[in-house]
Amino acid sequence: MSEEFKVEIVNPEKSFLVKDDVSEVVVPAFEGEMGILKDHISIISFLKPGIIKILSKSGDENYYVEDGIVEFKNNNLSILTSTIFNLADMDKSKQQDLLKEAEEEANKTDINDQSKYLADQKVEVLKTLN
């Protein structure tokens, strides 16, 4: 029996990525990173800003996400997200732009704790990329 399952990433505009030979996906879930293997129990969780790692036979891929929801059911992993970038396509200037935006957001004083936390996360993740 193969140890592979299907992953689908959709954003509001289109179906971003579909892969069916994935062996492991690591997602930045809200309460910490979560690795998902085949036959994981059905789960729904949401994401914080971070890196999605997709490990498959055809090579590993890394994506930067800002938010989203993951749903795993019957060996189908769906990731819904509004902001996603392939790290391979992301150049330095794009990173800098995002970082600047995130820092501005984190420095706002009139936001609540949760959005502050998310913005801080964003800054942290983007900094580690550089």
Add this chain to the structure above:
Amino acid sequence: MASLDDLKKRIASVKSTQKITKAMKMVAAAKLRRAQESAEKGRPYSEKMNNVILNLSNGISDKENAPKLLSGTGQEKTHLCVVMTSDRGLCGGFNSNIIKKAKSYFLKILDEGKELKIITVGSKGNDQLKRVYGDKIIENISFKESKNANYFDADKVGKMVIEKFEAGEFDVCTIFYNQFKNVITQIPQAQQIIPLNNEGEESSSEESYEFEPDEDEILSNLLPKNISTQIFKAMLENSASEQGSRMSAMDNATRNAGEMVDKLTIEYNRSRQAAITKELIEIISGAESL
């Protein structure tokens, strides 16, 4: 009867109008294809989102304390209506259909003695509604600058709606838009988004999920996103409908202009013939009298 010169001018002007409508039709057709494509591409996201929320709300144990976005505020006094129209005209009954649908809903609400608040998205809707419901319109948004419907714009509208909801400005929110069926048919829709109305829909799976963190927390994070998603879906459907509606309207206009040119040409030829005959008679009777 109009003189020959007048007729000639009219034919020329109708022909140039026909050229314009024909060009508009072709532009609309090209845009329609793109809009339809993005509407189709956007569908998986909203469907999946719906599915997840369905699963979540079925799994929720404590209905009393469910997030307000799901269960409502417990009263139905103030209604917020988000009327989504286009920014440009010349698209047949597209805008009037939405407005008609919205107006009948407004009347119903006002008859019941409830309070009404309106947000218009798109300038055409605002133009048509401000005459009668000017005092009810609390916000007018227009995305003239964005070429295509994008999620960022939808998110802006969604955030605004949620902000107003949290401030207790309304209890029920309904969005009005045209659902794209095909080029000829667009169905005006009224969809209630707050509180979320998914009674009657059964969850697709009996399976129970594991939630991390718990259901309530996920739901309260997910529901605001769902609002934006629904609005985005409405925007996509709307833009496809708008182009479809414009295409068929311009197709009709082109055909009508063609008919008009034919009719005018016959009239022109007749009066030309009449003038020639008249001249001939004059010449002949002149020659006869000599």
